[in-house]
Amino acid sequence: MHRNLSDYSLGVFADSALPHLAQVRLLNSPSRCAGRVEVIHNQQWGTVCDDGWNITNAGVVCKQLGCGTALSAPGWARFGQGSGPIWLDEVDCTGTEASLSECRAKPWGDHNCHHREDASVVCSGNPHPSLLTQLRLVNSSSRCAGRVEVFHNKKWGTVCNDSWDLQDAGVVCRQLDCGTALSTPAGVHFGRGSDHIWLGNVNCTGTEAALSQCRARPWGDNNCTHEEDAGVVCSDSGNSEKTSLRLVNGPSRCAGRVEVLHNQQWGTVCDDDWNLQDANVVCRQLGCGTALSAPGAAHFGRGSDPIWLDDVHCIGTEAALSDCRARPWGNYNCHHGEDAGVVCSAQHLGPLRLVNGPNRCAGRVEVLHSQLWGTVCDDSWDLAEARVVCRQLGCGTALSAPGGARFGRGTDPIWLDNLHCTGTEAALSYCRARPWGIHNCNHGEDASVVKETE
Structure with a gap:
């Protein structure tokens, strides 16, 4: 008409x-x-x-x-x-x-x-910020290496590696301020995603300010599976072998069973000769402070993948666990009952995360207690508390402290209520509050945080 x-x-x-x-x-x-x-x-x-x-x-x-x-x-x-x-x-x-x-x-x-x-x-x-920011690299210990994920329709999803090359990866690295692209690992080097596959046949000229500006199929239109999820390693991620480290099955990212990535597969470390000196290297590599303990004997559960390292011997000054002396990769005389673990000082700050937001620095506040993630009530919630959250997560300055379940209602316990922070605390768990789990709230009052835009 x-x-x-x-x-x-x-x-x-x-x-x-x-x-x-x-x-x-x-x-x-x-x-x-x-x-x-x-x-x-x-x-x-x-x-x-x-x-x-x-x-x-x-x-x-x-x-x-x-x-x-x-x-x-x-x-x-x-x-x-x-x-x-x-x-x-x-x-x-x-x-x-x-x-x-x-x-x-x-x-x-x-x-x-x-x-x-x-x-x-x-x-x-x-x-507009939404055209430039909805991007992250996941499943790596470095923010500048990992599986590429983009945010669309309020959900994170992956990118298919059809036609994926260094030119496309270069846009990702530049958008994340991670230097230049070193590689685009084939296959599922950084694991399979489980959500939507948002982009396929991405074709960047290399001059774009954001991946969302590159030519591609329409959002969600692809003929791929998660076996084809695209990955990136940027120059600011450090040596790719040095970044392939994680702590799993613990209460936070700074405590758990030690696992390293080799030949595109995660595996464990044997506890033979495992000590605080070795654990200190792990904690420093992950940005988790110093080592409090170096438990062995599968303290954080048995792994199920290869045992990659045995007889590790660090002097304590190494930048990464892979720099320490050890047997050759995959050469060991152990079983998973001897898997090594680490507890770093940063884990005592209290596990904390922001969920259901557009990036890791905005979302609903959740804390881990008694091995369960739960929310924080918005009673007395203000910028002082939000500043502590942003500092604890390394997210810079807090822009706002929304209440009223701005980023959706949680479904787990409500752990904290009536929080009173001065704003100088190193972690939310250091602020005054009611005892854990004591509250007069519902999930319609879940507290949130939004980081200041840089």
């Missing part, structure tokens, strides 16, 4: 004083300078086909809208499929045009496309 131009008075218009230049708008994005490209013709808005769509064409759109320069020119309906006519196809701009309608193209409405090919633009002007 044709509509009068006045029906679109709230749209993003350009060149409104120049009727001979077709108006253009960008839709379905939180930023006015990014989205699906639409042009108006015969008093009706329609889309542009991505055949031949490139950064030069996108640059004309950005200039026409006063949105700076083009960062990327995604196709494949990156910002959703339109529902009106497809007005332009095989657009070919020189880059000097004042309007997209001045570029060479097929006649208006003449195309061989469908809306799955709708063209989009991401411009440098008027950025």
Whole structure:
């Protein structure tokens, strides 16, 4: 149905004083300078086909809208499929045009496309944080190495490794401020994801500010399995072997059974000669302070994978456990009843996490007690408490301390109520509060934290 131009008075218009230049708008994005490209013709808005769509064409759109320069020119309906006519196809701009309608193209409405090919633009002007930040690397001891995950529709999901290369990985590393890309490990080097596979056939030019600006299939459209989850190792992650360390089956990430990654498989360490000196190297490598104890005899349960290291002998100054003297990888005379463990000083700060938020520094506050994660009541909850949470998690400054289950209701125990922090404490567990589990709240009062945007 044709509509009068006045029906679109709230749209993003350009060149409104120049009727001979077709108006253009960008839709379905939180930023006015990014989205699906639409042009108006015969008093009706329609889309542009991505055949031949490139950064030069996108640059004309950005200039026409006063949105700076083009960062990327995604196709494949990156910002959703339109529902009106497809007005332009095989657009070919020189880059000097004042309007997209001045570029060479097929006649208006003449195309061989469908809306799955709708063209989009991401411009440098008027950025929106959600276009740049929803990204993380997981299942590695370094924040700069791991399985690539992106946040979409309020859920984290993986990226398929079809066409995944160092150019794509370079965008990830730059977005996370992790230096340059060293490798894109094949297979499930960093484990299989369990949630949605959000992106497939990612194809970055390498100049994008965020992975979400690269050309790819529409969100959720892929023919992959989690066996094909993409991974990245960035230059700031350190030696990849040095970062492949974790503590499992303990009360926090700083206490548990020692496991190392070798040949793309996690395995344990034998407790022969295992001592505080060895444990100290583990704690320092993981950023967990100093070692309080070095329990052996599978104190944190028996592992089920290979036993990778035996007769480990650290002098205590090594940067990583893999730098210590030991038998060759996989050469041992142990069984899993001798798996080594570590308890680091940082674990006594009280296990803490933020969940159901867009990143690890925003979400519902949860603490671990009696081997169960539970929530914190928002009674008396304010920025002083939120500052302690952000400091404890290494998340910088707290922006706000929302209550009222801003990031959803928890389902486990409510562990803490009436918290009173001065704001200088090293951990939330150091603040005054009612005894663990004593409260007069419900999960509609779960406390949350949001970190200040950098």
